[in-house]
């Protein structure tokens with residue numbers, strides 16, 4: 001799509017494992033427009049995180065390898081970029097927020113030092129100046145007595161506070177794109193909502209785009225403008241949030257929505273569709289969902305459908321919609 005901030009085309013990522021080649025991501029195409037929030041959803045293991053890691057050059061290699069595709073970000077090709085230029089892009093032009101702040105934060109460095117770091121590294125700011133700005137950002141993410149917290153260590157903060165610190169770190173250089181991978185999954189429902197609305201508010205203030213990865217459709221309904229549904233390493237449906245919830249096309253998306261206890265309840269776990277996802281190492285000849293699909297017919301087992309535009313703004317990869 002032209003005019004996209006991030007345009008991923010035909011991305012495939014494989015892992016070489018003792019069980020064989022794991023096709024974690026297969027021919028994934030996604031694009032995010034400036035200012036847009038794209039929700040990326042699907043069951044555990046469907047390739048959401050690997051897709052995001054590939055974009056920022058963080059797929060562990062070995063065992064992982066990007067075997068195909070392109071990802072253009074503001075005209076720069078990311079998948080073939082040198083490690084140095086990716087390091088410059090990460091944290092400056094692309095901010096990242098992960099589920100577990102304890103693994104992303106350095107336990108032996110103060111909060112102030114860590115929040116200020118991107119300003120020093122990427123923007124060449126002096127440490128004093130960067131610390132002042134860090135204090136302002138801690139305040140912006142609603143950490144009480146921000147200035148005093150500069151000297152605190154990660155373990156001295158609660159989980160919710162640590163997640164706020166991560167948000168400050170991810171946003172302090174005003175990135176054009178935020179990648180948030182299950183940013184609120186580890187938190188209780190009330191905190192989840194607070195943190196989500198904080199993220200969304202700051203994102204809009206900065207005018208950034210966001211790739212929001214979650215298995216929780218309630219989170220997507222609250223936050224995203226458009227959704228891409230992944231299954232077994234592939235994108236099986238994309239649509240605007242409203243049309244998707246009003247009329248899911250892919251039988252897998254329909255299953256996911258049926259599994260949601262209540263829209264916006266914030267606990268839409270996705271493990272209740274009968275059957276299991278094929279292993280990434282399992283060869284698939286037809287549609288990867290065929291084995292679990294209530295609407296399966298012969299063609300589905302033998303021929304793989306491709307993602308196709310079936311109506312305005314909607315794409316689906318399903319033989320039900322092709323003639």
Ligand SMILES: Nc1ncnc2c1ncn2[C@@H]1O[C@H](COP(=O)(O)OP(=O)(O)OP(=O)(O)O)[C@@H](O)[C@H]1O
Pocket residue numbers: 015017022023024042043044045046047048049050051060063064215280
């Ligand atoms: N380091 C690795 N080595 C081998 N296989 C891997 C590795 N990292 C990911 N995979 C495989 O890639 C596939 C996609 O994993 P990914 O982490 O992207 O799933 P996910 O959709 O983010 O799931 P979750 O919702 O649990 O976070 C899985 O089959 C997983 O086992």
Ligand SMILES: [Mg+2]
Pocket residue numbers: 048049050181
């Ligand atoms: Mg993941």
